[in-house]
Amino acid sequence: LQTQCPWNPTIPPLQPAGSCVLPIDDGTPMQVLNTSRELPWTHPPSCVIPNSAASAEKFCVYSSSAFNDGSGIAIIADPETAAGVAGTVQDPLPAWRSRQHLARNGRLATETVDLPYAVTPIPGKGLGVVATKRIKRFETILKSYPAMIADSEFLSLRKKKAVVDGPRLFQKALDQLPDKERFLTMSRSEEEHVHAVEDVIKTNAFAIIVDGRNMKGVYPEIARLNHACDANSSAYSKFTKKDLAMSAVATRDIEPGEEITVSYIPLGMPTAHRTRALKNWGFNCTCNLCSASPEARAASDERRERLREVYQTIQHESTSYNTLVKLTQELVDLAQVEGLLAKVGEYYQAFMRIYYRAGDAQTARKYGRTSLKLAEIFADPEGVLCTGLKGDLEQLDRLIQGGGGGG
Numbered sequence: 001l002q003t004q005c006p007w008n009p010t011i012p013p014l015q016p017a018g019s020c021v022l023p024i025d026d027g028t029p030m031q032v033l034n035t036s037r038e039l040p041w042t043h044p045p046s047c048v049i050p051n052s053a054a055s056a057e058k059f060c061v062y063s064s065s066a067f068n069d070g071s072g073i074a075i076i077a078d079p080e081t082a083a084g085v086a087g088t089v090q091d092p093l094p095a096w097r098s099r100q101h102l103a104r105n106g107r108l109a110t111e112t113v114d115l116p117y118a119v120t121p122i123p124g125k126g127l128g129v130v131a132t133k134r135i136k137r138f139e140t141i142l143k144s145y146p147a148m149i150a151d152s153e154f155l156s157l158r159k160k161k162a163v164v165d166g167p168r169l170f171q172k173a174l175d176q177l178p179d180k181e182r183f184l185t186m187s188r189s190e191e192e193h194v195h196a197v198e199d200v201i202k203t204n205a206f207a208i209i210v211d212g213r214n215m216k217g218v219y220p221e222i223a224r225l226n227h228a229c230d231a232n233s234s235a236y237s238k239f240t241k242k243d244l245a246m247s248a249v250a251t252r253d254i255e256p257g258e259e260i261t262v263s264y265i266p267l268g269m270p271t272a273h274r275t276r277a278l279k280n281w282g283f284n285c286t287c288n289l290c291s292a293s294p295e296a297r298a299a300s301d302e303r304r305e306r307l308r309e310v311y312q313t314i315q316h317e318s319t320s321y322n323t324l325v326k327l328t329q330e331l332v333d334l335a336q337v338e339g340l341l342a343k344v345g346e347y348y349q350a351f352m353r354i355y356y357r358a359g360d361a362q363t364a365r366k367y368g369r370t371s372l373k374l375a376e377i378f379a380d381p382e383g384v385l386c387t388g389l390k391g392d393l394e395q396l397d398r399l400i401q402g403g404g405g406g407g
């Protein structure tokens with residue numbers, strides 16, 4: 001394990017190293033664990049080493065009982081990733097600021113919070129989330145903090161039976177959560193021979209990137225949202241790395257009584273791809289689109305196929321400018337019919353690049369600005385998408401001010 005913080009000339013030499021937390025594992029002396037104030041972990045780490053040449057990593061459980069107003073978190077990760085995220089776990093403020101959801105399970109002292117949704121049974125889908133008030137497009141409906149985060153590589157090694165000690169680690173992670181109820185009452189596939197924790201992760205976790213690693217995050221409040229593939233999918237799940245939170249953001253106006261759903265898989269897939277992708281989640285989708293008539297499904301598949309085709313065509317250097325303009329509009333119209341608003345931002349980003357390449361910096365900037373506006377709503381404002389877009393827009397501004405704006 002790393003025993004020294006990297007030299008960082010930006011930190012004045014007489015001040016504490018600040019953001020550098022050294023990695024710890026089950027070999028770290030208790031005295032170090034007890035005296036390191038910057039460590040948020042409330043239990044000594046328990047670790048396993050996969051019994052395979054496939055991975056040289058050690059994976060440990062890191063728990064913090066104080067996280068999220070005492071609901072706690074357990075993280076299954078390698079020591080370096082856990083160290084990288086320790087500062088975020090230690091900060092109590094973000095969760096405290098968005099703790100309204102605690103009112104639902106009686107954990108807030110006052111019942112003054114008026115949430116815009118309720119969790120209620122949905123025929124054929126177990127529980128689900130239904131709007132109790134009008135929710136406006138782009139509003140954050142709810143914000144949830146993870147009860148558990150597990151490294152994706154660890155989970156796939158488990159699947160390949162390359163981690164014999166997996167169940168022990170899962171059990172430790174569960175036992176160290178102060179609010180086990182919040183975790184265990186989540187939906188499960190009830191597959192035999194699968195540890196309850198592994199089952200909850202499989203049925204509820206969202207893919208996130210933490211400290212550069214692919215992870216799965218279990219967000220108990222977000223996990224009550226059922227999945228929909230169609231235009232009725234009314235919310236989009238947004239991960240913010242600075243506080244590890246997952247939010248559901250409304251993609252359109254939602255009326256009281258409407259079920260609020262998200263897409264568990266990338267938007268815009270045709271039926272065959274969706275069915276395959278949803279298999280990993282362990283259920284057969286009965287959303288409006290998946291249970292629509294074969295004709296309606298075929299029509300939607302055709303539109304989604306056409307979207308892919310148009311998207312590819314406009315990226316060809318040989319596409320003429322006039323065709324490009326026509327196809328850009330077709331793409332946006334198709335995405336709107338299919339209810340893929342959150343995807344439109346992604347398209348706008350591509351349009352920015354394409355129009356820039358075609359020498360039309362003004363139009364490129366127009367699409368870049370719209371893309372950034374949508375990205376700041378639906379993506380992490382501090383993530384690579386938003387920061388990349390900001391950089392591109394600055395470059396376009398300079399180009400246009402310098403008189404090289406084209407079209």
Ligand SMILES: C[S@@+](CC[C@H](N)C(=O)[O-])C[C@H]1O[C@@H](n2cnc3c(N)ncnc32)[C@H](O)[C@@H]1O
Nearest residue numbers: 125126127187204223224226227283285286287
């Ligand atoms: C993340 S949970 C969603 C909340 C869950 N319904 C509950 O009761 O807590 C995922 C599970 O909900 C059900 N589900 C979600 N979306 C569905 C859909 N579109 N069609 C059928 N079942 C769905 C499946 O049982 C799935 O395994």
